C-alpha cells in the first residue's frame with residue numbers, strides 16, 4: 001500500500017463532468033458526471049462515477065477541493081489524431097488547388113519544399129504548423145517534413161517543445177524528373193535517413209518518434225524502397241507513404257514498376273507494408289489490395305479534403321471498414337487546405353454522402369463513426385492505441401476540454417442541450433475557440449506556455 005503522501009503526489013489532476021469517447025465496441029460512449037484522474041506520469045488513473053468522489057479521493061489521495069468541475073456546455077473528449085500532414089506544405093495551405101496531383105507536385109510542392117534547406121524558414125513554418133494544429137486539437141500528428149535532415153530534426157524539436165505527440169518523417173526521394181534540384185542520390189537518401197533516425201532517437205523526446213518516409217513509389221527507385229524497408233525493419237520503426245491517390249499516378253506506377261501486380265504490390269515487395277505502416281489515400285485500391293492491407297496490418301489515412309481539392313477520387317470508407325483495414329483521418333495539408341481535424345471530420349461525412357448520392361445502396365457514415373475515426377481510429381492506424389485514442393485507465397491523457405458555448409465562439413445555443421447534441425454541434429460548427437484546453441500525456445499544452453528554447 002502507498003502511504004497517503006505518496007498517493008497524493010501520484011495524482012496530478014482530477015476532472016468532473018461529461019466525458020465522450022469511443023471504444024472498440026461503441027462508436028460513441030457518453031459518460032455523464034464522471035470523475036477522471038490523471039497521475040503524475042500523465043496517465044489515466046481512474047474514470048468512475050462522480051458519486052464515488054469520497055472513496056476515490058481516499059484511495060488515490062487527492063482532496064475533493066482539487067477537482068476541476070466542468071461547467072455547463074463543456075465536455076472532455078480524446079485528442080484528435082492527424083494521421084497524415086505535410087508540415088512543410090503549411091506555408092501555402094489554402095492556395096494552389098487548381099491542378100491534379102502530379103502537376104501540383106511539380107508546380108507548387110517541390111519548389112516550396114526545396115526551401116527547407118534554410119533552417120530559419122523551416123523554424124518559422126514548423127513552429128506555425130505545430131501551434132496551429134495543437135490549437136485545433138491535434139494531439140497526435142504524423143508529419144512529412146522534406147528531404148532535409150536538419151530541418152526535419154528541427155520539426156521534431158519544435159513538436160517536443162510544444163508538447164505534441166508526433167511522428168516525424170524525413171522525406172526520401174531519389175527520383176524526380178521535373179524539379180531536378182529537389183531529390184537525393186540513393187546513397188544520400190539512405191545515409192541521411194539513418195542519420196535522421198539516430199539523431200532523433202538520441203534526443204530521447206518522450207512523445208516524438210521518427211517514421212521512415214518514402215515520398216511515394218513514383219519518387220523512389222525500387223532499390224531505395226527496398227533499402228527503406230530494411231531500415232524500418234532493423235530499427236522496428238513506423239513507415240508512412242502515399243498510395244492510389246489518383247488515376248494518373250497509378251498508371252505511372254505501372255510504367256515504373258512493370259513487375260508488380262498492383263500499386264500495393266510495389267510496397268509489399270519492398271517490405272514496406274507492416275502493422276506499423278500508414279498509407280495516405282488509397283482512393284482507388286481494389287478489394288484484393290485491401291485484403292493485403294488487412295493481412296499485413298497496414299493502415300490507411302483518409303484525407304477527404306485533399307482528395308476533393310485535387311480531384312483525386314473519393315475513398316469508400318465503408319468498404320475499407322468492411323475489409324477490416326485500420327483507418328484514420330488526415331488533413332494532408334496542403335493538398336487539403338485545412339489543418340484542422342474538425343474539417344477532416346466534416347469532409348469525411350460529406351464524401352460519404354456523395355457516395356450515397358451516387359449509389360443509394362451505400363450506407364452513409366454516421367457522425368459517431370467519424371468521431372471514432374478521428375480519435376481512436378487514428379490511434380489504431382498509427383499503432384498507438386495501447387497509449388492513446390480514448391479514456392481507458394492506463395492510457396495517456398490526450399484530451400480536449402470543449403466548451404460548445406464558449407464566449408465569442410461560433411456556436412449559439414438556444415437552450416440547454418444533451419451531450420450528444422453538443423458533440424455533434426462541435427464537430428459540425430466548432431473551431432479552436434471552443435477548444436478551451438488541450439492536454440497531451442497529461443500536460444496542458446493549450447493555452448500555450450511559450451517554450452524557453454524559442
Ligand SMILES: [Zn+2]
Nearest residue numbers: 086242280332
Ligand atoms: Zn500527402
